Amino acid sequence: MANIRKIMCCCGSGLGSSLMVQMNIQKALKNLGIEGVEADHTSLSEINVKSADLFVVGRDIAPQLKDYPRVVVLNKIMSMVELTEKLEQAFAIEGDEIHIGQE
DSSP states (O other), X not given: OOOOOEEEEEESSSSSHHHHHHHHXXXXXXXXXXXXXXXXXXXXXXXXXXXXXXXXXXXTTGGGGTTOSEEEEESSTTOHHHHHHHHHHHHHOOSSOEEESOO
């Protein structure tokens, strides 16, 4: 299981979609029975590779994080099904590289 203790959601301004995704992540983690993981949100301009263990972003932000080692890209940022499936995949991966939803 991947060692993920902090998940960061990013969007252009850090106020709208990233906050909604953060709240959905908290619900998904609870539904998956995963504890001890912090979820936060911010703008794309305020992150760096060390800001979190895993980044969850929409497809529009994905190109800016292409060199980050642990990224989950959402096609539909409000889809709880997609988010839950991709988080479950991310936590199941062994190792330091997590690229889910990137092409």
